[in-house]
Amino acid sequence: MSDAIRIAIVDDHPLTRRGVESILREQPDFEVVGSCDDPGVLPAPARFDVLVLDLYLGTDEPSLDVVGQWAEQVKVLVVSASGRAADVVACIRRGASGYLTKSAGTAMFASAVRTVATGGFALSPQLADILSGELARERRMRGGRPPAAALPASTDRPELSPREEEVLGHIANGYTHAQIATRMKLGKSTVDTYVERIRHKLQAGNKAELTRLAIERETAERTPPTDPRATR
Structure with missing residues:
Protein backbone atom coordinates (compact mmCIF):
# COMPACT_ATOMS: atom_id res chain seq x y z
CA MET A 1 0.00 0.00 0.00
CA SER A 124 10.99 0.49 26.72
CA PRO A 125 9.35 1.81 29.91
CA GLN A 126 11.85 0.18 32.26
CA LEU A 127 14.74 1.77 30.39
CA ALA A 128 13.45 5.30 30.95
CA ASP A 129 13.79 4.73 34.69
CA ILE A 130 17.34 3.35 34.65
CA LEU A 131 18.78 6.02 32.33
CA SER A 132 19.13 8.43 35.24
CA GLY A 133 21.50 6.02 36.99
CA GLU A 134 23.82 5.89 33.99
CA LEU A 135 23.77 9.65 33.55
CA ALA A 136 24.51 10.14 37.24
CA ARG A 137 27.45 7.73 36.93
CA GLU A 138 28.81 9.72 33.98
CA ARG A 139 28.41 12.91 35.99
CA ARG A 140 30.49 11.44 38.84
CA MET A 141 33.18 10.36 36.38
CA ARG A 142 33.34 13.95 35.12
CA GLY A 143 34.01 15.07 38.67
CA GLY A 144 30.47 16.24 39.36
CA ARG A 145 30.80 19.22 37.05
CA PRO A 146 27.60 21.22 36.56
CA PRO A 147 25.80 21.26 33.20
CA ALA A 148 27.63 23.14 30.48
CA ALA A 149 26.54 26.63 29.45
CA ALA A 150 23.61 26.84 27.10
CA LEU A 151 24.18 26.76 23.39
CA PRO A 152 23.65 30.04 21.51
CA ALA A 153 20.07 30.51 20.41
CA SER A 154 19.32 29.71 16.78
CA THR A 155 16.36 30.27 14.54
CA ASP A 156 15.58 26.55 14.24
CA ARG A 157 15.89 25.73 17.96
CA PRO A 158 13.20 26.48 20.54
CA GLU A 159 14.48 29.07 23.00
CA LEU A 160 14.42 28.11 26.66
CA SER A 161 14.71 30.52 29.55
CA PRO A 162 17.89 30.33 31.66
CA ARG A 163 15.95 28.51 34.38
CA GLU A 164 14.52 26.04 31.88
CA GLU A 165 18.00 25.44 30.46
CA GLU A 166 19.24 24.74 33.98
CA VAL A 167 16.42 22.30 34.67
CA LEU A 168 17.01 20.50 31.38
CA GLY A 169 20.71 20.26 32.14
CA HIS A 170 19.95 18.61 35.47
CA ILE A 171 17.61 16.15 33.72
CA ALA A 172 20.44 15.26 31.33
CA ASN A 173 22.69 14.63 34.32
CA GLY A 174 20.27 12.15 35.82
CA TYR A 175 18.59 14.12 38.60
CA THR A 176 14.99 13.49 39.62
CA HIS A 177 12.52 16.37 39.92
CA ALA A 178 12.89 16.32 43.72
CA GLN A 179 16.69 16.45 43.48
CA ILE A 180 16.49 19.32 40.98
CA ALA A 181 14.22 21.21 43.36
CA THR A 182 16.75 20.80 46.18
CA ARG A 183 19.70 21.88 44.04
CA MET A 184 17.87 24.91 42.64
CA LYS A 185 16.23 25.78 45.97
CA LEU A 186 12.76 25.57 44.44
CA GLY A 187 9.59 23.75 45.30
CA LYS A 188 9.05 20.46 43.50
CA SER A 189 5.79 21.79 42.03
CA THR A 190 7.77 24.66 40.50
CA VAL A 191 10.22 22.21 38.93
CA ASP A 192 7.27 20.19 37.63
CA THR A 193 5.95 23.36 35.99
CA TYR A 194 9.33 24.08 34.39
CA VAL A 195 9.47 20.53 33.05
CA GLU A 196 6.00 20.85 31.50
CA ARG A 197 7.02 24.11 29.84
CA ILE A 198 10.17 22.50 28.48
CA ARG A 199 8.22 19.52 27.14
CA HIS A 200 5.83 21.90 25.40
CA LYS A 201 8.58 24.03 23.87
CA LEU A 202 10.64 21.04 22.72
CA GLN A 203 7.52 19.08 21.72
CA ALA A 204 8.58 16.14 23.86
CA GLY A 205 5.60 13.84 24.11
CA ASN A 206 6.72 11.81 27.11
CA LYS A 207 9.45 11.24 29.68
CA ALA A 208 11.50 9.11 27.30
CA GLU A 209 11.54 11.75 24.59
CA LEU A 210 12.41 14.53 27.06
CA THR A 211 15.29 12.41 28.35
CA ARG A 212 16.54 11.91 24.81
CA LEU A 213 16.43 15.64 24.06
CA ALA A 214 18.19 16.44 27.33
CA ILE A 215 20.95 13.94 26.59
CA GLU A 216 21.43 15.25 23.06
CA ARG A 217 21.59 18.86 24.21
CA GLU A 218 23.89 18.11 27.13
CA THR A 219 26.19 16.13 24.82
CA ALA A 220 26.39 18.98 22.32
CA GLU A 221 27.04 21.54 25.05
CA ARG A 222 29.98 19.67 26.57
CA THR A 223 31.61 18.86 23.22
CA PRO A 224 34.50 21.32 22.93
CA PRO A 225 34.97 23.20 19.66
CA THR A 226 37.76 22.06 17.40
CA ASP A 227 41.00 23.91 18.02
CA PRO A 228 42.56 24.79 14.66
CA ARG A 229 45.99 24.53 16.25
CA ALA A 230 45.39 20.82 16.87
CA THR A 231 45.73 20.11 13.16
CA ARG A 232 49.03 21.92 12.75
Whole structure:
Protein backbone atom coordinates (compact mmCIF):
# COMPACT_ATOMS: atom_id res chain seq x y z
CA MET A 1 0.00 0.00 0.00
CA SER A 2 1.28 3.47 -0.83
CA ASP A 3 0.90 4.91 2.69
CA ALA A 4 2.41 1.92 4.49
CA ILE A 5 5.37 2.34 6.84
CA ARG A 6 8.26 0.73 5.00
CA ILE A 7 10.61 -1.23 7.26
CA ALA A 8 13.98 -2.93 6.92
CA ILE A 9 15.35 -5.38 9.50
CA VAL A 10 18.93 -6.24 10.45
CA ASP A 11 19.53 -9.05 12.96
CA ASP A 12 22.23 -11.69 12.82
CA HIS A 13 20.10 -14.32 14.58
CA PRO A 14 17.91 -16.00 11.89
CA LEU A 15 15.17 -17.13 14.27
CA THR A 16 14.91 -13.73 15.93
CA ARG A 17 14.92 -11.96 12.58
CA ARG A 18 12.13 -14.17 11.26
CA GLY A 19 10.12 -13.58 14.42
CA VAL A 20 10.50 -9.82 14.11
CA GLU A 21 9.56 -9.99 10.44
CA SER A 22 6.49 -12.09 11.22
CA ILE A 23 5.27 -9.61 13.84
CA LEU A 24 5.73 -6.68 11.49
CA ARG A 25 4.04 -8.35 8.53
CA GLU A 26 0.94 -8.93 10.67
CA GLN A 27 0.38 -5.18 10.90
CA PRO A 28 -1.80 -3.88 8.05
CA ASP A 29 0.03 -0.54 7.86
CA PHE A 30 3.54 -2.04 7.72
CA GLU A 31 5.53 -3.20 4.69
CA VAL A 32 8.78 -5.12 5.20
CA VAL A 33 11.05 -4.26 2.28
CA GLY A 34 14.25 -5.93 3.49
CA SER A 35 15.42 -8.44 6.08
CA CYS A 36 19.06 -9.45 6.46
CA ASP A 37 21.94 -10.11 8.84
CA ASP A 38 24.31 -7.56 7.29
CA PRO A 39 23.59 -3.82 7.10
CA GLY A 40 25.86 -3.67 4.07
CA VAL A 41 23.21 -5.36 1.92
CA LEU A 42 20.24 -3.24 3.00
CA PRO A 43 18.10 -1.58 0.33
CA ALA A 44 18.82 2.05 -0.52
CA PRO A 45 17.62 4.43 2.24
CA ALA A 46 15.02 5.92 -0.08
CA ARG A 47 13.23 2.57 -0.14
CA PHE A 48 12.31 2.42 3.55
CA ASP A 49 11.34 4.64 6.48
CA VAL A 50 12.40 2.70 9.58
CA LEU A 51 15.37 0.45 10.23
CA VAL A 52 14.81 -2.13 12.98
CA LEU A 53 18.35 -2.87 14.08
CA ASP A 54 19.88 -5.40 16.43
CA LEU A 55 22.66 -3.68 18.37
CA TYR A 56 25.11 -6.57 18.68
CA LEU A 57 25.79 -8.04 15.25
CA GLY A 58 28.01 -11.07 15.73
CA THR A 59 30.50 -9.32 18.03
CA ASP A 60 30.84 -8.38 21.68
CA GLU A 61 30.80 -4.69 20.79
CA PRO A 62 27.66 -2.66 20.02
CA SER A 63 27.31 -1.60 16.38
CA LEU A 64 27.21 2.10 17.19
CA ASP A 65 28.81 3.11 13.88
CA VAL A 66 25.96 1.34 12.08
CA VAL A 67 23.43 3.20 14.23
CA GLY A 68 25.08 6.53 13.46
CA GLN A 69 25.44 5.86 9.74
CA TRP A 70 21.82 4.90 9.19
CA ALA A 71 20.34 7.44 11.63
CA GLU A 72 21.51 10.15 9.24
CA GLN A 73 19.28 8.69 6.52
CA VAL A 74 16.30 6.89 8.09
CA LYS A 75 14.65 6.43 11.47
CA VAL A 76 16.50 3.79 13.50
CA LEU A 77 14.73 1.67 16.11
CA VAL A 78 17.25 -0.41 18.05
CA VAL A 79 15.83 -3.72 19.30
CA SER A 80 18.36 -5.49 21.49
CA ALA A 81 18.70 -8.14 24.16
CA SER A 82 20.85 -5.62 26.03
CA GLY A 83 19.06 -3.47 28.56
CA ARG A 84 22.24 -1.73 29.70
CA ALA A 85 21.73 1.98 30.23
CA ALA A 86 25.15 2.67 28.69
CA ASP A 87 24.02 1.07 25.43
CA VAL A 88 20.79 3.07 25.42
CA VAL A 89 22.58 6.37 26.02
CA ALA A 90 25.19 5.57 23.35
CA CYS A 91 22.49 4.78 20.78
CA ILE A 92 20.60 7.97 21.57
CA ARG A 93 23.79 9.97 21.12
CA ARG A 94 24.36 8.30 17.76
CA GLY A 95 20.90 9.40 16.61
CA ALA A 96 18.65 6.40 17.26
CA SER A 97 14.95 7.26 17.35
CA GLY A 98 14.09 4.48 19.77
CA TYR A 99 15.38 1.58 21.83
CA LEU A 100 13.45 -1.52 22.85
CA THR A 101 14.59 -4.64 24.61
CA LYS A 102 13.72 -7.92 22.94
CA SER A 103 11.39 -8.71 25.82
CA ALA A 104 8.98 -6.06 24.54
CA GLY A 105 5.55 -7.38 23.63
CA THR A 106 4.06 -7.36 20.14
CA ALA A 107 1.79 -4.37 20.81
CA MET A 108 4.64 -2.30 22.26
CA PHE A 109 6.88 -3.23 19.33
CA ALA A 110 4.32 -2.22 16.72
CA SER A 111 3.53 0.99 18.60
CA ALA A 112 7.25 1.84 18.79
CA VAL A 113 7.65 1.46 15.03
CA ARG A 114 4.70 3.80 14.41
CA THR A 115 6.02 6.32 16.93
CA VAL A 116 9.47 6.35 15.36
CA ALA A 117 8.08 6.54 11.82
CA THR A 118 6.09 9.67 12.67
CA GLY A 119 9.05 11.47 14.21
CA GLY A 120 8.61 10.50 17.85
CA PHE A 121 10.92 8.66 20.23
CA ALA A 122 10.21 5.19 21.62
CA LEU A 123 11.79 3.56 24.66
CA SER A 124 10.99 0.49 26.72
CA PRO A 125 9.35 1.81 29.91
CA GLN A 126 11.85 0.18 32.26
CA LEU A 127 14.74 1.77 30.39
CA ALA A 128 13.45 5.30 30.95
CA ASP A 129 13.79 4.73 34.69
CA ILE A 130 17.34 3.35 34.65
CA LEU A 131 18.78 6.02 32.33
CA SER A 132 19.13 8.43 35.24
CA GLY A 133 21.50 6.02 36.99
CA GLU A 134 23.82 5.89 33.99
CA LEU A 135 23.77 9.65 33.55
CA ALA A 136 24.51 10.14 37.24
CA ARG A 137 27.45 7.73 36.93
CA GLU A 138 28.81 9.72 33.98
CA ARG A 139 28.41 12.91 35.99
CA ARG A 140 30.49 11.44 38.84
CA MET A 141 33.18 10.36 36.38
CA ARG A 142 33.34 13.95 35.12
CA GLY A 143 34.01 15.07 38.67
CA GLY A 144 30.47 16.24 39.36
CA ARG A 145 30.80 19.22 37.05
CA PRO A 146 27.60 21.22 36.56
CA PRO A 147 25.80 21.26 33.20
CA ALA A 148 27.63 23.14 30.48
CA ALA A 149 26.54 26.63 29.45
CA ALA A 150 23.61 26.84 27.10
CA LEU A 151 24.18 26.76 23.39
CA PRO A 152 23.65 30.04 21.51
CA ALA A 153 20.07 30.51 20.41
CA SER A 154 19.32 29.71 16.78
CA THR A 155 16.36 30.27 14.54
CA ASP A 156 15.58 26.55 14.24
CA ARG A 157 15.89 25.73 17.96
CA PRO A 158 13.20 26.48 20.54
CA GLU A 159 14.48 29.07 23.00
CA LEU A 160 14.42 28.11 26.66
CA SER A 161 14.71 30.52 29.55
CA PRO A 162 17.89 30.33 31.66
CA ARG A 163 15.95 28.51 34.38
CA GLU A 164 14.52 26.04 31.88
CA GLU A 165 18.00 25.44 30.46
CA GLU A 166 19.24 24.74 33.98
CA VAL A 167 16.42 22.30 34.67
CA LEU A 168 17.01 20.50 31.38
CA GLY A 169 20.71 20.26 32.14
CA HIS A 170 19.95 18.61 35.47
CA ILE A 171 17.61 16.15 33.72
CA ALA A 172 20.44 15.26 31.33
CA ASN A 173 22.69 14.63 34.32
CA GLY A 174 20.27 12.15 35.82
CA TYR A 175 18.59 14.12 38.60
CA THR A 176 14.99 13.49 39.62
CA HIS A 177 12.52 16.37 39.92
CA ALA A 178 12.89 16.32 43.72
CA GLN A 179 16.69 16.45 43.48
CA ILE A 180 16.49 19.32 40.98
CA ALA A 181 14.22 21.21 43.36
CA THR A 182 16.75 20.80 46.18
CA ARG A 183 19.70 21.88 44.04
CA MET A 184 17.87 24.91 42.64
CA LYS A 185 16.23 25.78 45.97
CA LEU A 186 12.76 25.57 44.44
CA GLY A 187 9.59 23.75 45.30
CA LYS A 188 9.05 20.46 43.50
CA SER A 189 5.79 21.79 42.03
CA THR A 190 7.77 24.66 40.50
CA VAL A 191 10.22 22.21 38.93
CA ASP A 192 7.27 20.19 37.63
CA THR A 193 5.95 23.36 35.99
CA TYR A 194 9.33 24.08 34.39
CA VAL A 195 9.47 20.53 33.05
CA GLU A 196 6.00 20.85 31.50
CA ARG A 197 7.02 24.11 29.84
CA ILE A 198 10.17 22.50 28.48
CA ARG A 199 8.22 19.52 27.14
CA HIS A 200 5.83 21.90 25.40
CA LYS A 201 8.58 24.03 23.87
CA LEU A 202 10.64 21.04 22.72
CA GLN A 203 7.52 19.08 21.72
CA ALA A 204 8.58 16.14 23.86
CA GLY A 205 5.60 13.84 24.11
CA ASN A 206 6.72 11.81 27.11
CA LYS A 207 9.45 11.24 29.68
CA ALA A 208 11.50 9.11 27.30
CA GLU A 209 11.54 11.75 24.59
CA LEU A 210 12.41 14.53 27.06
CA THR A 211 15.29 12.41 28.35
CA ARG A 212 16.54 11.91 24.81
CA LEU A 213 16.43 15.64 24.06
CA ALA A 214 18.19 16.44 27.33
CA ILE A 215 20.95 13.94 26.59
CA GLU A 216 21.43 15.25 23.06
CA ARG A 217 21.59 18.86 24.21
CA GLU A 218 23.89 18.11 27.13
CA THR A 219 26.19 16.13 24.82
CA ALA A 220 26.39 18.98 22.32
CA GLU A 221 27.04 21.54 25.05
CA ARG A 222 29.98 19.67 26.57
CA THR A 223 31.61 18.86 23.22
CA PRO A 224 34.50 21.32 22.93
CA PRO A 225 34.97 23.20 19.66
CA THR A 226 37.76 22.06 17.40
CA ASP A 227 41.00 23.91 18.02
CA PRO A 228 42.56 24.79 14.66
CA ARG A 229 45.99 24.53 16.25
CA ALA A 230 45.39 20.82 16.87
CA THR A 231 45.73 20.11 13.16
CA ARG A 232 49.03 21.92 12.75
